[in-house]
Amino acid sequence: MDFRDSGPSQRTLVILAVVACVIQVALSPQISIFGGRFNAMLVLAGTLALTGNAPRAVYVGFFAGLFYDLTASVPVGLMTLLLTIGSFALSHVSNAGTTGFSGTSIRLFFVFSIVVCLANGIGLLLLGYEGDILVSLGAHGLMSALLSCALAVPFLMVAGSGNQGRGGFTAKGKGGTRFKSSSSGKRLRNLR
Secondary structure (H helix, E strand, O other): OEEOOOOOOHHHHHHHHHHHHHHHHHHOOOOOEOOEOOOHHHHHHHHHHOOOOHHHHHHHHHHHHHHHHHHOOOOOOHHHHHHHHHHHHHHHHOOHHHOOOOHHHHHHHHHHHHHHHHHHHHHHHHOOOOOOHHHHHHHHHHHHHHHHHHHHHHHHHHHHHOOOOOOOEEOOOOOOOOOOOHHHHHHHHHHO
């Protein structure tokens, strides 16, 4: 059997990380819809956690959360903690086959986004950065999650395009087949 990595290539990961950082710094502070903002670091962490590689998901979640905390006016460490734990959980819930733009990956990312954004809203309320629970859960929670889900669509498409034609265990390529060839069958009979 031919085993190949089913996740996105290293080059694709670097491109996604650079684009997410640019969006987080340049666009997210400028665009606000009903108090919610795009969270490109959440999108990056969730997209890479869907590959099923838990150690990479934890590292990306930690550094993406730290980048978010350092570039936004929020308490340092809150999003870092949430993205680290959330990325770890998402990588264990998903399997490597959910990478890319599919119904399963969209549903898993939606749940991940809602949970992380609502937990962030509750954290901001408890730490005193928000005074109203409706603003905290509605604007920072629900609207930010919905905007982040909309931003995740192109990220999931790009992350999934890197493994076109590559499967986990595959019978394609290099002349491989799922069945024994007649020559291997003859060798087995000769051994008996």
